[in-house]
Amino acid sequence: MDAPIVVEQLHKSFGSTHALDGLDLRAEQGEVHGFLGPNGSGKSTTIRVLLGLLRPDAGRAVLLGGDPWRDAATLHRHLAYVPGDVALWPGLSGGEVIDLIGRLRGGLDETRRAELLRDFELDATKKSRTYSKGNRQKVALVAALASRADLLILDEPTNGLDPLMAEVFQTWIRRVKDEGHTVLLSSHILAEVEALCDRVSIIRAGATVQSGTLADLRHLTTTTVIAETVRPADGLAGVTGVSDLERTDGRVTFQVDTKHLDGAVAHLSSLGIRSLISHPPTLEELFLTQYGDRLPEHAGSGQPGADSDQSGAVSDRSGADSDQAGADPGQQRGVEGGRP
Amino acid sequence: MSGLIGTGQLVRLFLRLDRVHLPLWIVGIVGIVAASASAVQGLYTTPELRAGYAATVTNSPAAIAMSGPPQALDTVGGITLFEINLTAAVGVSLMAIFLTVRHTRAEEEAGRTELLRAGVLGRHAPLAAALIVVGGASLLVGLLLAASLTGLGLPASGSMLFGSSMACLGVVFCAVTAVAAQLTEHARAALGMSVAVLGVAWALRSLGDVRESALTWASPVGWVQAVHAFGAERWWPLLLPVATAVGLTAVAVELTRRRDVGAGLVPPRPGPARASHLLSSVPGLALRQQRSSLLWWSVGLFLAGLAFGSFGEEVTTMLEDNPELGELLGGGGDDLVAGYFGLILLILVLIVACFTVSSVQRLRSEEAAARAELVLATRTPRASWQLGWLGVTAVGTVLVTLATGVGVAVADTLVSGSAERFGELLAATAAYLPAIAVIGGLAAALHGWAPRLSLLVWVVLAGCFVVGWLGDLLEIPEAVRNLSPFNLTPRMPLESMDWGVALSLSVLAGLLLALAVLGFRRRDVGVA
Ligand SMILES: Nc1ncnc2c1ncn2[C@@H]1O[C@H](COP(=O)(O)OP(=O)(O)OP(=O)(O)O)[C@@H](O)[C@H]1O
Ligand SMILES: [Mg+2]
Numbered sequence: 001m002d003a004p005i006v007v008e009q010l011h012k013s014f015g016s017t018h019a020l021d022g023l024d025l026r027a028e029q030g031e032v033h034g035f036l037g038p039n040g041s042g043k044s045t046t047i048r049v050l051l052g053l054l055r056p057d058a059g060r061a062v063l064l065g066g067d068p069w070r071d072a073a074t075l076h077r078h079l080a081y082v083p084g085d086v087a088l089w090p091g092l093s094g095g096e097v098i099d100l101i102g103r104l105r106g107g108l109d110e111t112r113r114a115e116l117l118r119d120f121e122l123d124a125t126k127k128s129r130t131y132s133k134g135n136r137q138k139v140a141l142v143a144a145l146a147s148r149a150d151l152l153i154l155d156e157p158t159n160g161l162d163p164l165m166a167e168v169f170q171t172w173i174r175r176v177k178d179e180g181h182t183v184l185l186s187s188h189i190l191a192e193v194e195a196l197c198d199r200v201s202i203i204r205a206g207a208t209v210q211s212g213t214l215a216d217l218r219h220l221t222t223t224t225v226i227a228e229t230v231r232p233a234d235g236l237a238g239v240t241g242v243s244d245l246e247r248t249d250g251r252v253t254f255q256v257d258t259k260h261l262d263g264a265v266a267h268l269s270s271l272g273i274r275s276l277i278s279h280p281p282t283l284e285e286l287f288l289t290q291y292g293d294r295l296p297e298h299a300g301s302g303q304p305g306a307d308s309d310q311s312g313a314v315s316d317r318s319g320a321d322s323d324q325a326g327a328d329p330g331q332q333r334g335v336e337g338g339r340p
Numbered sequence: 341m342s343g344l345i346g347t348g349q350l351v352r353l354f355l356r357l358d359r360v361h362l363p364l365w366i367v368g369i370v371g372i373v374a375a376s377a378s379a380v381q382g383l384y385t386t387p388e389l390r391a392g393y394a395a396t397v398t399n400s401p402a403a404i405a406m407s408g409p410p411q412a413l414d415t416v417g418g419i420t421l422f423e424i425n426l427t428a429a430v431g432v433s434l435m436a437i438f439l440t441v442r443h444t445r446a447e448e449e450a451g452r453t454e455l456l457r458a459g460v461l462g463r464h465a466p467l468a469a470a471l472i473v474v475g476g477a478s479l480l481v482g483l484l485l486a487a488s489l490t491g492l493g494l495p496a497s498g499s500m501l502f503g504s505s506m507a508c509l510g511v512v513f514c515a516v517t518a519v520a521a522q523l524t525e526h527a528r529a530a531l532g533m534s535v536a537v538l539g540v541a542w543a544l545r546s547l548g549d550v551r552e553s554a555l556t557w558a559s560p561v562g563w564v565q566a567v568h569a570f571g572a573e574r575w576w577p578l579l580l581p582v583a584t585a586v587g588l589t590a591v592a593v594e595l596t597r598r599r600d601v602g603a604g605l606v607p608p609r610p611g612p613a614r615a616s617h618l619l620s621s622v623p624g625l626a627l628r629q630q631r632s633s634l635l636w637w638s639v640g641l642f643l644a645g646l647a648f649g650s651f652g653e654e655v656t657t658m659l660e661d662n663p664e665l666g667e668l669l670g671g672g673g674d675d676l677v678a679g680y681f682g683l684i685l686l687i688l689v690l691i692v693a694c695f696t697v698s699s700v701q702r703l704r705s706e707e708a709a710a711r712a713e714l715v716l717a718t719r720t721p722r723a724s725w726q727l728g729w730l731g732v733t734a735v736g737t738v739l740v741t742l743a744t745g746v747g748v749a750v751a752d753t754l755v756s757g758s759a760e761r762f763g764e765l766l767a768a769t770a771a772y773l774p775a776i777a778v779i780g781g782l783a784a785a786l787h788g789w790a791p792r793l794s795l796l797v798w799v800v801l802a803g804c805f806v807v808g809w810l811g812d813l814l815e816i817p818e819a820v821r822n823l824s825p826f827n828l829t830p831r832m833p834l835e836s837m838d839w840g841v842a843l844s845l846s847v848l849a850g851l852l853l854a855l856a857v858l859g860f861r862r863r864d865v866g867v868a
Contacts, residue, residue: 014867051717053865073721081717087710089629090526093611096619103620104718125610129525140714 002065003028004151004182005050010059012045012206019045021206022059027184027199032177034193034200035186036287042206043186044084047155050184051081064151077106080144084155084186086136088128094139095124101143113146119168134160145172152176152183158192170195190287202287221281222255225264230272239267346461350469354443361439362477364799369431369481372806373424374488379814380420381492390414397422401651402680405546406687408565409556417494417570421502423813428506429561430538432481436474436510437534440517443470446527464593467518471589478510498570505564508581512560513538515588522595528698532636539640543647550651560584622720622728630699634736637695638743641688645747648684649765652677652752675834681748681765682831686808688744689772690801690826693779695740697797699733700783704791713866722865723857730784730853737776745769761833768832774845775825779804781852788859791867 007025011018020042027033037043048054050063052072061068066075088097102108117124120138131139137160144152152173158166166189173183173196187193193200194214201211210217222243227233233252237245241260246253256264258280268276355362384390394413397403404410408425412418444467486503490496513534520533541559548556556562566577618624703726706712715725749765783797804824806814811821821827825845830838 048713048866051713053713053716055862055864072716073719073724076717076719079717081714083710083713083717085710087714089625089711091611091629092615092619093613095613096611096615099615100619100625101714101718103615104622104715104720106719124613127609127611 002062004064005033005184006060006062007046007050008060010046010049010061011057012042012049012054013057019206020049020056020059023203023206024208024211025201025203026211027182029182030177030180031198032173032183032185032196034197035184035203036188036193036200037203041203043203044155045206046203047081047153047184047186050153051076078149079151079153080105080147080149082137082140082144082152082154082157084159086133086140088131088136088139090127090129092128093125094122094128094131094135094142097128097139098124098143098146101140102146105147105149108143108146109148112148113142116142116145116172119172120165132160134162134165137161138165141169141172145176148179148181150181152181154183155186156188157185158187158189166192217286218258218280221258221286223258223261223278223280224253224255224285225261225268226251226253226277227268228252228274228276229268230274233268233271236264236267239264343462343464344468345465347465347468347472350461350465351472354469354473358439358442358473360795361442362473364795365431365435365439366477366481366484368799368802369428369435370484370488372802372810373428373431373485374492376424376427376810376813377420377489377494378492379810380423381416384416384419387414390416390419393419401550402683404549405648405651406684408545408561409549411568412571415570417489417498420489420492420494421569425565427810428485429509429564430542432478432506432510433513433538433561434535435481436478436513437517437531437538439474439477440470440514441521441527441531441534443473444518445521445524445530448521464596467592467596471514471518474514475511478514479507481510482507495570498573501567501573501575502569504575505567505569505578508578508585509560509564511585512581512588515585515592518592519588519595522592522599528633532633536636536640539644543644546647546651622715622725623731625715626702626729626732629702630732630736633699634739637692637736637740641691641695641740641744642747644691645688645744645749646751648688649681649748649751650755651684652681652748652755652761678834679831681752681761681768682834685745685748685765685768685772686826686831687805688748689741689769689776690805690808692737692740692744692772693776693801693804693826696733696737696776696780697783697801699736700730700780700787701794701797703729703784703787704794707791707866710866716865722860726784726788726857726860730780730856733780734777737780738773741769741773741776742766764833767837771832771837771842772826772829774842774849775829777849778825778845778852781849781856784856785852785859788856789863790859 003026005025005027007023010020010023010025012020023042023046025033025035025046035043035046045054049056049061050068052063052068052070052075055069064075064078068075088094092100098108098113102113116122120142122135122138122142126135128136128139137157141154141157144154158169161169170192173185176183177196183196185193185197197214199211199213200217202209202217222241228251232250233247236242236252236254239256239260240263241257242254242264244253244255254264261278265276265278384393390413394410397407397413398410403422406426407422408429410422413422447466482503482505484503485506486496486499489499489502516537517530517534520537521527521530524530524533541561544555544559545562545565548554548559548562556566560581563577563580567574619628703712706729712725716722720728745766745768748769749762752765753759753762779797779801782800783794786794786797804826807816807821807824808826810816811827825848828841828845830836830841
């Protein structure tokens with residue numbers, strides 16, 4: 001079978017808003033695919049097209065081998081969905097909502113339901129209107145995870161969960177993945193994406209800017225270099241890939257496209273290096289670069305895996321540092337604001 | 341008064357949000373009332389004609405029950421008032437109720453009040469702003485009514501008095517609704533409670549006026565009609581609604597102080613941990629969501645049926661006392677009774693249609709609240725979701741219609757002591773089902789194709805009321821009247837059942853339903 005989610009050149013407008021502007025997305029069977037982008041970039045819109053709730057204006061969307069618009073009801077047997085903003089029926093208890101959604105989908109796994117209620121510490125007897133945002137989200141998560149569906153489509157499923165519950169969520173997603181199911185995970189929480197996702201797609205203003213593994217993406221961005229040199233660091237501005245040059249008495253700070261790092265370091269060494277600090281982009285920098293206006297010049301061409309060959313060499317050099325950056329627990333921070 | 345900070349900003353916000361609603365209500369009410377009033381002018385030019393009119397309605401409990409106390413009927417102004425009372429008073433009250441709910445509980449239920457209050461808004465600002473906007477709208481309606489009556493050449497003092505009384509009525513119901521909005525967590529329930537208060541107020545006034553008892557004074561509608569515009573003209577009864585409005589506002593403020601944002605006064609109880617068998621399908625869900633409102637509508641309309649059904653026999657009694665009246669009105673006694681029932685049944689089924697429309701429009705609120713997508717992301721096809729809800733609407737409509745018919749028939753049986761008309765009255769009510777189905781079908785088709793235009797169906801329903809209740813007065817041409825499915829339906833028991841019409845209307849309703857399904861299949865979900 002083809003990949004469970006294939007989206008090509010998708011377009012969707014709401015009146016004058018061009019919400020999707022040639023979006024590409026591909027999630028392979030059995031992977032957890034991160035779906036990232038600033039607010040209003042079109043993540044929820046893409047998901048709603050995949051669910052057959054919105055009809056695309058142009059482009060191709062294939063869900064589990066079928067047409068999400070035409071075959072919605074039959075395809076939905078195999079998927080479970082958690083909306084970004086969970087609204088429940090105020091008069092029903094959480095347990096009732098879970099059962100209702102489960103039955104409408106065609107049954108749920110009773111043992112799992114019980115396990116999930118326990119793990120998420122959810123009181124199923126409370127009326128939906130009395131649940132907090134996080135608890136409403138848990139209700140939708142329990143309903144989705146108890147379904148044992150082949151494909152989970154989750155729209156910012158943890159944005160109301162506390163860190164402990166976010167941890168429980170991660171454990172369950174790993175379990176679902178181990179069972180061979182596919183997960184599309186839209187999220188603003190980078191640590192979560194890093195911890196869970198095999199591959200990510202970053203979108204911006206309705207179009208995909210990057211897609212690939214996190215390691216792939218790192219090579220497509222800039223490295224920060226801080227150096228002190230014997231001779232004044234002139235001529236650096238002329239080196240390919242160098243930007244944001246700043247000089248403060250003998251010290252020079254600049255950004256360099258990771259694939260041109262070699263050239264920049266060679267130039268510095270010709271000036272006589274006294275000290276050199278370089279660090280690969282932290283995850284946050286990575287996303288801020290993609291979300292913000294400072295796009296590297298090769299961004300936008302970002303077809304899945306496009307540049308991975310040429311950046312292979314760089315990968316080794318910055319590998320150690322990048323792992324460190326990724327493991328930094330302080331990174332559990334949203335980037336909702338994007339770059340001003 | 342830090343509790344009122346930000347009221348001004350909120351008032352501006354509400355006015356902007358209401359830029360369609362407010363003009364629609366105001367122009368609608370004033371337009372219909374002014375048109376009716378203008379139709380009366382020139383009809384009763386001589387004292388003899390006015391005496392004839394007075395003799396007719398003074399002896400008609402039905403007319404008094406519907407319109408108000410017969411007073412100053414020897415003047416054109418008095419006759420005008422008698423003709424426009426129902427429309428004006430119910431219009432103003434409903435406007436006040438709907439707009440107040442819209443800006444208090446509905447906002448809070450949607451969570452927007454929370455956002456506002458987290459800003460620089462005082463605790464009482466939302467309530468105060470709602471009262472200002474709705475009170476202002478009521479005053480404006482009163483003023484415009486006064487101006488249009490004066491414009492028609494009626495005495496200015498009486499016109500002003502009538503306009504003020506309608507404004508006061510609006511203010512009272514604004515305050516009633518403000519209290520109801522504090523008592524419950526749901527906009528719908530607040531709406532239901534307030535409309536029920538209006539229904540009870542109207543029934544008390546009807547009973548009081550028909551039986552000439554003091555019961556009238558227990559009703560805000562009775563108070564504002566007690567000013568006797570164009571007659572004795574007294575202003576003091578208006579102190580009652582004003583004082584009541586102030587008192588109720590104080591109660592609402594006190595209740596606001598005592599509860600949390602978003603909560604009602606009654607703490608919620610826990611529910612079951614597992615769903616019953618009922619909650620396994622869309623109809624089950626729809627029924628669960630609507631069962632309490634279904635119950636209230638049935639009970640309310642059953643009681644309304646009882647109240648208005650009990651007057652039928654008085655028509656007979658009156659004719660026995662006054663045989664020449666029957667001749668004057670042309671037609672025998674039985675025809676008059678049948679005519680009375682035809683008229684009240686028409687009004688009652690129009691109210692049933694309001695239930696149907698609001699039930700159909702739950703599709704839209706499910707969609708707007710993003711609950712529809714939870715269901716549509718399961719293996720439920722769109723048509724099943726839609727038809728599942730509409731099926732419950734259909735069954736509910738039949739139940740509410742039957743409750744209404746049974747209410748009327750039971751009251752008539754009790755009062756007249758014979759069950760002779762029981763079956764007839766029930767059949768007469770049920771005969772309107774195809775007409776109601778057409779309106780429900782229209783609501784569904786609008787939801788299917790253009791959810792943003794859903795409001796239109798209420799305009800159509802108001803049109804059905806106008807041609808049904810004011811058609812004669814406004815001399816609306818037959819062809820236009822027959823655009824209303826309620827007008828096409830024979831007014832049994834006076835007229836006889838017309839199966840052809842019933843069949844055509846049913847087919848039309850079916851077509852509208854098919855159109856609804858077709859439209860909903862083609863459009864985006866969640867853009868409502
Ligand atoms: N029903 C709608 N009508 C009009 N515009 C819409 C509608 N739905 C989405 N949009 C617009 O489409 C764009 C994409 O919105 P979308 O909800 O897909 O963003 P998102 O990536 O999910 O953002 P967030 O991270 O805030 O959830 C936005 O500009 C939004 O305003
Ligand atoms: Mg979103």
